[in-house]
Amino acid sequence: MRGKALKSLRDAIECEKLAGVDAIYISSGKKTEERKMTFDDLKESARKCRECELWETRTNVVFGEGARSAELMFVGEAPGRDEDLQGKPFVGRAGQLLTKIIEAIGLKREDVFIGNVLKCRPPENRNPLPSEIAKCSPYLLAQIKFIKPKVICALGKFAAQTLLNTETPISKLRGVFYDFHGVKLMPTYHPAYLLRNPNEKKAVWEDMKLVAKELGVKIPDKA
């Protein structure tokens, strides 16, 4: 019965549009058992998901972590090796750099929510396939719906192009806000890219200052 409920849940999520929907309901098959979906339901659904082939090679589903009422949400591409092993987002060197970026604008990692477009690692970190994005994006949309962030920061070309449905290079996208279903979205470079191209840290800092201003966060003097 639980499996059936989870399948219904995912079906429900797939049918929902982010805008204009107040609640997503799940059902175990009997109308009397219908109830509002919780964030934990969503997480459990993702944990058991086999909607695309990535379930076969994953070690862990990386649902994302952080404050459920975060005003700032970071969205990356997909879990890498470290993330797949630990089941947590952004835990490698790029993750450490992301933590420093968050702290530089006066927030803590636990103040924000960090997730990815895909919840399972593509083998050898290959680019996500369009079919995988289509299968997995309802989870991200539902996460955004639950969290209701003020600002989404799309990390890197892949997340930015996917969320904005464009092929414009990240170098042209970054630096300004876009509307994403009523939420302000700032594209910026991925921390892994910054590790290879430290000269671009200044550009990310400019983007993050705009994010901090939008959130009304005072940047510490030492930053």
Ligand code: SF4
């Ligand atoms: S990547 Fe997404 S859609 Fe594919 S199995 Fe994992 S959770 Fe399901």
